[in-house]
Amino acid sequence: MQHKLSLYNTLTRKKEVFEPLHAPFVGMYVCGPTVYGEPHLGHARSAVTFDVLYRYLKQLNYKVRYVKNITDVGHLENDADEGEDKIQKKAKLHHLEPMEVVQYYTNLYQRDIGKLNVLSPDIEPRASGHIIEQIQMIEEILENGMAYIENGSVYFDVPAYHKNHNYGKLSGRIVEDLLNNTRELEGQGEKHSPLDFALWKKASPTHIMRWPSPWGDGFPGWHLECSAMSRKYLGTMFDIHGGGLDLMFPHHECEIAQSQASHNHSDSARYWIHNNMITVNGQKMGKSLGNFINLSDLFSGNHPMLEQAYSPMTIRFFILQAHYRSTLDFSNEALQAARKGYTKLINGLRVLEKLQYSEAEATPDEKLNQELLKLSEDCYRGLNDDLNTARTIASLFNLLKKINSLYLGQLPIDALSRGTFDTIRNTYNELVLDVLGLREEPTGDLENMLDLVLDFYKEAKEAKAYDKVDVIRAELKKQGIVIKDLKTGIDWAYEE
Structure with missing residues (x-):
């Protein structure tokens, strides 16, 4: 079967057939976590979405280099250029070295996301390990006249950039509207325009996380790290850049601006892909709203919003049963339904294992064979249409009805050809295990x-x-x- 994958590109606002720059090689960069707290359901959605894309690209025989970063410096409170570094704040609170905080929460992230059967990326770089690359990129942007130095800090000059480029093309924001709606924030007097953002921040005397630079001791801006690390491992232009919808503006918009303003002169990636948010009773899930649920809470059931504990595969199935670009609303009912759906698919694997096919007894029925081949083909249609896992799961359930009928003797197995039998078995096994990444969980003690x-x-x-x-x-x-x-x-x- 030939499969043509189409993906919705945020940059062009349309679905496009995926054509890699240098087939069969694919470069994919995804924004990973800022490691100052426990991984939650929002982290899980992004991780599972891009895990399925990674798995499916490999299933299509692409050679993928998947890079997913760890943000361990430069991400300030409220995602702004002022306030304290999120990791440093946590370190001070608990009298720890910032890198102790980083290691502790990186380990937790890898442990809990790993339980969801998310494959490790090929490269997992940390921002603090790429200060040299970030300084080099800043020097290029300064050289190209699209940044300026103020009191030991370096800021990106959005109006200067916007003269010849379109700042806002990814998010659909209009610079004039942004300027009218942006109030001058206290402490941002160094900026020439309220839209400008930090490439390098001068460290105050009490700031722990600091590195020497041509402009004095400081630390990099949050947006810069992804531009520098994606370029280092994937080149000045690569195939896919992914992340949560909440990162589209300003984070990803600034990444494109930095990449265009440096010696790259590129949009960084050809396909920009964003997964939507998790909501709780229709409200965005977030720490500020106090309605977020850590993965460890879900696994243990220890949270006031949870009626019971939910297994990692139940959570994975819950994420997969919605299209990645639609919002996914949390509820106990939805998770309980996900548990049933997951169990049904896993039982299908066990039934398939027990089906015995004998070529000697086969008297193929062409109509039945055509019907089963069509059902198998349909299982891939959802994935090819912008990674629609919800549609693929529905198609797998349709195929499973026939598999169960074969098992119960309601359909004669000897009416299948060897080719049809192998196709339905391979389609079901490959999609459930290798692409959707579901696995059997031991239920007994x-x-x-x-x-x-x-x-x-x-x-x-x-x-x-x-x-x-x-x-x-x-x-x-x-x-x-x-x-x-x-x-x-x-x-x-x-x-x-």
Whole structure:
């Protein structure tokens, strides 16, 4: 099957057929977390969205270099150019080195996002490890006359840039409207225009995170790091830049401006892709609103908004059952429904494993074969149409109805050709496991299951059914478990 992937490009406001710059190679950069707090449902949505895109591109035989950064410096409060660095603030509060905060929350992010079966990126650079590249980019922007130095800080000159470029082309913002609606903020008197943003900030005497630069000790601006790191690992122009919709303005708009104003003279990426937000009862989920839910809360069920704990695969399925560009509203009902949907797909994998096909007995029915091939093909249509996982899941459920009918004998399996049988099996397995990234979660508790087996063992022993006793012992031994007959009762241990 030939698959042509189309993606909605925020930059052009339309769906476009994906054509890499240097096929079969694909360069993809996604904005990762600022590591000053626990990963939450919002982080999970972005991570799962771009994980599916990464998986599907690889399924289409592209050689992908996936770069996803860790922001560990320069992201100030309220996403502005004033206030304290989010990580430094946390470090001061807990009397820690900023890099202790960074490491702790990076580990938590990788642990909890990993539970969602999100693949690790190929490169995971940190902003603090790329100060040299950021300084070089600032020097280029200064050289091109689109930045200025004020009191040891360097600012991007938006009006100077806008004379020959379109600042606002990604977000649809109009510079004149922005100027009319932007009030002069206290402490921003260094800026020539309220739209200008920091490329490098002079460090105050109390600022811990600081590096030497041609303009004095300081630290980089938040927007600059992604421009410098994407260029280092993917080149001056690459294929895909992704992130949450909340990053489109100002973060991604500023990235394009920096890239155009440097020696790149490019939009950085050809396809700009944004996932929508998570809402809670129709309200955007966010720390400022106090309605955000950490992933660890979801896994444990320990949160006032949660009726129960939800497994990682339930959360992954919940994210996948909506198109990435639509809002996704959190509710306990939606998560419980996701649990059922996930279980249904996983049960399908088990049914497929049990289906036995014999070519010798086959008498293919052309109509049935055509119907099943069409259902299989339809499973890819959603993915090819702007990564519509919701549609793909609906198509998989349609295919699953037929798979269950084959299993229950309602449809004759010998009416399929070998080609059709292999196609439905491969389509289902590839999409559920390799592209949607769902995996079977163990549902039972090992201790409870063993207690149950030991009860059967005890009953068999008391009934002197020694053949059953021997079978139970032998089967458990295969699993590395030995039964111990003690005076006080029956117990088990791992085989030494």
